[in-house]
Amino acid sequence: MSDIPPDLARLRSSIDNIDAALVHLLAERFKATQQVGELKAAVGLPPADPAREERQIARLRGLAHEAGLDPQFAEKFITFVIAEVIRHHEALASVEPGAAPTAGEPAATPAPSAPPVTCTTGPVDVPGGTPPRG
Numbered sequence: 001m002s003d004i005p006p007d008l009a010r011l012r013s014s015i016d017n018i019d020a021a022l023v024h025l026l027a028e029r030f031k032a033t034q035q036v037g038e039l040k041a042a043v044g045l046p047p048a049d050p051a052r053e054e055r056q057i058a059r060l061r062g063l064a065h066e067a068g069l070d071p072q073f074a075e076k077f078i079t080f081v082i083a084e085v086i087r088h089h090e091a092l093a094s095v096e097p098g099a100a101p102t103a104g105e106p107a108a109t110p111a112p113s114a115p116p117v118t119c120t121t122g123p124v125d126v127p128g129g130t131p132p133r134g
């Protein structure tokens with residue numbers, strides 16, 4: 001496969017740059033949503049906000065349309081990303097003292113000095129949990 005037409009190589013190089021930018025943009029987005037999740041868990045707000053999601057989807061569908069991107073694809077993409085964010089927020093809520101109340105229950109008062117919970121795509125590090133081995 002050494003005979004790659006120059007145009008194909010140029011286009012692939014551009015695609016590689018765009019993919020790298022997407023990864024960086026997503027990483028920045030998850031850093032911001034992580035902080036939102038910590039904040040919401042601390043004050044007892046629920047992990048998901050369907051009204052906000054509805055506004056985001058409508059806005060992104062409009063932007064996609066203007067940009068020549070399939071709005072249905074844009075909606076699927078943002079819905080996929082938001083589902084992952086909510087998963088992280090649920091994990092945070094389950095370990096925060098101000099975790100979202102269950103129906104009919106008042107929110108617990110958050111401890112003012114509660115440390116932020118580190119959440120990556122891997123397992124959640126529970127404060128005071130089992131220390132790592134090694």
Ligand SMILES: C=C(O[C@@H]1C=C(C(=O)O)C=C[C@H]1O)C(=O)O
Pocket residue numbers: 033036047048049050052053056081082085086089
């Ligand atoms: C980030 C938030 O939490 C959730 C995730 C959202 C997102 O990833 O954009 C939007 C709404 C919420 O369901 C938020 O409430 O702003």
